[in-house]
Amino acid sequence: MARLSLDNVTKSFANFDAVKDVSIDVGDGEFLAVLGPSGCGKTTLLRLVAGFEKVTSGEIRIGSEVVSGKGGSVAPEKRRVGIVFQNYALWPHMTVAENIGYSLKVAKLDKAVARQKVEDALALVNLQGLGERRPANLSGGQRQRVALARCLVAAPSLVLFDEPLANLDVHLRASMEDEFASFHKRTGTTIVYITHDQAEAMALADRIAVMDGGRLAQLATPRELYHEPANEMVASFISQGILLPADVLSAEERGHCKVRVLGAELIVRCRPGERPRTGAKVCCRSADLDVSPDGPGFDGLVKRVIYQGGSARIEFTPSTNPDLTLHFEQPDPVALESGAQARLRIRSGWLIPAAGAA
Ligand SMILES: Nc1ncnc2c1ncn2[C@@H]1O[C@H](COP(=O)(O)OP(=O)(O)OP(=O)(O)O)[C@@H](O)[C@H]1O
Incomplete structure (x- = not known):
């Protein structure tokens, strides 16, 4: 009891x-x-x-x-x-x-x-x-x-x-x-x-x-x-989740679905029963982002590089959504410089369930 x-x-x-x-x-x-x-x-x-x-x-x-x-x-x-x-x-x-x-x-x-x-x-x-x-x-x-x-x-x-x-x-x-x-x-x-x-x-x-x-x-x-945050508030409150606008392109299969985020397609984790929809949000953490010079991903501008000893915090603005700022850490030797163009990829993400979903 x-x-x-x-x-x-x-x-x-x-x-x-x-x-x-x-x-x-x-x-x-x-x-x-x-x-x-x-x-x-x-x-x-x-x-x-x-x-x-x-x-x-x-x-x-x-x-x-x-x-x-x-x-x-x-x-x-x-x-x-x-x-x-x-x-x-x-x-x-x-x-x-x-x-x-x-x-x-x-x-x-x-x-x-x-x-x-x-x-x-x-x-x-x-x-x-x-x-x-x-x-x-x-x-x-x-x-x-x-x-x-x-x-x-x-x-x-x-x-x-x-x-x-x-x-x-x-x-x-x-x-x-x-x-x-x-x-x-x-x-x-x-x-x-x-x-x-x-x-x-x-x-x-x-x-x-x-x-x-x-x-x-x-x-x-x-x-x-x-x-697996249930909504945007929990996603951003817990460990500073980064929320990115997304379109769901495929129905859920074995806990994953295909989404388009910042112009790039990727597979993210999701709840069972998710179906294609627009206006969705994907949550990722700074640890889920890294540079991808030649692979799939999205381009943008390195806005700031803040050296923290052993690594740097990078602030990055995607070309498709210049009003968004993403942040991630790059370990030494830090290769990125502020003002440079770069290409990022999202290694892992979670599709926020639609509002009202149980
Ligand atoms: N006796 C009361 N009369 C009127 N409003 C109240 C009363 N007690 C709490 N509230 C209101 O209810 C809301 C929740 O307050 P509560 O103190 O439970 O929040 P909290 O999460 O504990 O906040 P904090 O972390 O700042 O202590 C607040 O908007 C507060 O102003």
């Missing part, structure tokens, strides 16, 4: 739908990232699951219990949902152990049992021996781990992370990513992880829900999102 289910969930503020008709099942023990640009509805979704907001329509279930729906809304403290915020929200006047054990104290749990639970939670986040410190005497990463331990001590059925790495510097982010991944592996906790950082979502999640303007744009594994 899914640990968390959202069925056609909509949340409106006055006439504005911050979350629109979103359906997601999160499996027991799954790590789901919710990813999208600012304002796409990620935080509202998290607040709905936590119980700080009520659904306007649709239903949210945790396990088999409906926690928000037509029949009303279960209070946040009764949902057994743990939340790790980006600003840690630790109490500065309490020790680490007191911070972690606070909810147990409020619940009037036996002191010896509570102490053991705090010790166990400290061990789970690799902070053994730091229980007597104050939060001020910890690093940012350690504080975030205290926040995680504090939420785990209450044995939540589900843990929500709200951009937990947003306040940390780049190096610490990478090591905390490792920590979260190994924590998830060790504990098997069901996690919903909100982020606007694509690399973070890709590194951590089993599946990613990409949100766009309150709607679910695609729910898929990181690999699927990268290789």
Whole structure:
């Protein structure tokens, strides 16, 4: 059974739908990232699951219990949902152990049992021996781990992370990513992880829900999102996909079809059932482009060559579509110069499904 289910969930503020008709099942023990640009509805979704907001329509279930729906809304403290915020929200006047054990104290749990639970939670986040410190005497990463331990001590059925790495510097982010991944592996906790950082979502999640303007744009594994984006938004949001105008020339056969892109014909990957059509889009990545001096391809102008050490980023304008700029990397020795004419080929591409295709 899914640990968390959202069925056609909509949340409106006055006439504005911050979350629109979103359906997601999160499996027991799954790590789901919710990813999208600012304002796409990620935080509202998290607040709905936590119980700080009520659904306007649709239903949210945790396990088999409906926690928000037509029949009303279960209070946040009764949902057994743990939340790790980006600003840690630790109490500065309490020790680490007191911070972690606070909810147990409020619940009037036996002191010896509570102490053991705090010790166990400290061990789970690799902070053994730091229980007597104050939060001020910890690093940012350690504080975030205290926040995680504090939420785990209450044995939540589900843990929500709200951009937990947003306040940390780049190096610490990478090591905390490792920590979260190994924590998830060790504990098997069901996690919903909100982020606007694509690399973070890709590194951590089993599946990613990409949100766009309150709607679910695609729910898929990181690999699927990268290789088979469902629409133009996902294609350009994930790894800076390059979108090129295309005409589909042949019907799908074994997952591929023939297209015309920038005047050249090529075979791209596509969904089953694709048929010839005009006005389509093909997504490719900079790694899919390279120079093809004598082979098939399309001609254009090298606009800029930006040397990056070991390779250069090349910006290129195709002759057929001078308003388009393609970019790709060329390893040393970089032969292209700005202002030169060149011929490029697309080694691999993905046909974006027609709008409205399932
Ligand atoms: N209480 C509210 N009243 C009115 N509008 C709201 C309210 N909360 C959120 N919104 C609007 O809903 C939309 C989605 O907001 P939300 O905070 O969920 O986005 P987000 O994806 O988390 O953005 P960010 O990454 O910037 O935090 C925004 O346009 C926001 O202005």
